[in-house]
Amino acid sequence: DDWQNFALLVRRLVTLHGKDERRTWSYSPAYLEKAACGFVGLTVGVSPNIGFLKHTDLETDKGILVNEHLQTNLPNVYAIGDCAELRQVPAGRRSIEAIWYTGRMMGETAAYNLVAEDNRHSSFVIRHSYSPGIWFNSAKFFDIEYQVYGDIQTQLPDNQATAYWEHSDGKKSIRINFERESGNVLGFNLMGVRYRHEVCEKWIREKAHIETVLQNLGLANFDPEFSKQYEAELVAIYNRQTNKNLTLKQKRGLSAALEFLK
Structure with a gap:
């Protein structure tokens, strides 16, 4: 199914014309542009690979849904990185950001909150909110x-x-x-x-x-x-x-x- 979806995406975005490499064209209906190409390389970018979680109790959309503390809907379960999808998106950011800088900042936030979870029996627990700041x-x-x-x-x-x-x-x-x-x-x-x-x-x-x-x-x-x-x-x-x-x-x-x- 994943490969069929990939092929469908490619067909929607790019159509190749020509019988040999010297006369290859790429065409994108979305942008109505036609350009002569000697070589056409296609990449699909990064998307969360969460198919293995399909039959679990974790709430997902495009990614694993998390709150501002990076908590999932399950107790003591956190998600970070390019598989985590923020329920509340900070201004100027995206719900999923597949870059290592955000993964690092998410890791720091999740680590702090995991320690807070370990101290949850104390009378005063402070959790950190994920705040990536300026992009x-x-x-x-x-x-x-x-x-x-x-x-x-x-x-x-x-x-x-x-x-x-x-x-x-x-x-x-x-x-x-x-x-x-x-x-x-x-x-x-x-x-x-x-x-x-x-x-x-x-x-x-x-x-x-x-x-x-x-x-x-x-x-x-x-x-x-x-x-x-x-x-x-x-x-x-x-x-x-x-x-x-x-x-x-x-x-x-x-x-x-x-x-x-x-």
């Missing part, structure tokens, strides 16, 4: 590092604007999304450039203005010591687009970043 993720695509902090959507909403720089080699880019009206920074997306999670998160949490962030952007950079910095190029692009005259006031440096995070 973040990082990965590596072959030799290109990728980072995202905050709200970066595939299609830029009408109420948002973006500051974007891309290297001529196509392997490095910096994107900062912000509210169009207020200028408050909403998210960062980096390719091939390393930015400090704590610095970006503080800017987002404190609703820093895009121009304040741009002028101090070096605080976030933690590329190797002698590598080139590109923050000034992004500031120059922003100046051209807005007729401003901002300058980069802060370059890369650990001591300055630590001082900022105090």
Whole structure:
């Protein structure tokens, strides 16, 4: 059944045309796009593999349903990671998040609450709620590092604007999304450039203005010591687009970043 469902999903998403590899086309009815391809690779992403729990008393939907303490409907049973589905979804998050960072944070929460369960006969028991905070993720695509902090959507909403720089080699880019009206920074997306999670998160949490962030952007950079910095190029692009005259006031440096995070 699982393979039949997979085949049905593939048929819905992609249709291949052509008699040989040199004339292969992919077509997606959902997006009404047609593109010539020399090679078509399909992945289905990550979905909870919970079929073995079908005949148990655990309540499930797409994943194993848990409350804010990561408890299931059964006493003393917890679920975490990419098989856990939150009943109450925190703002800006998803009910199932298949990344190892959330699994780690869930593990910390569940461990604390399991200890609380062991002390449940005491008169005062405090349980922790799972609170992942501002979205973040990082990965590596072959030799290109990728980072995202905050709200970066595939299609830029009408109420948002973006500051974007891309290297001529196509392997490095910096994107900062912000509210169009207020200028408050909403998210960062980096390719091939390393930015400090704590610095970006503080800017987002404190609703820093895009121009304040741009002028101090070096605080976030933690590329190797002698590598080139590109923050000034992004500031120059922003100046051209807005007729401003901002300058980069802060370059890369650990001591300055630590001082900022105090």
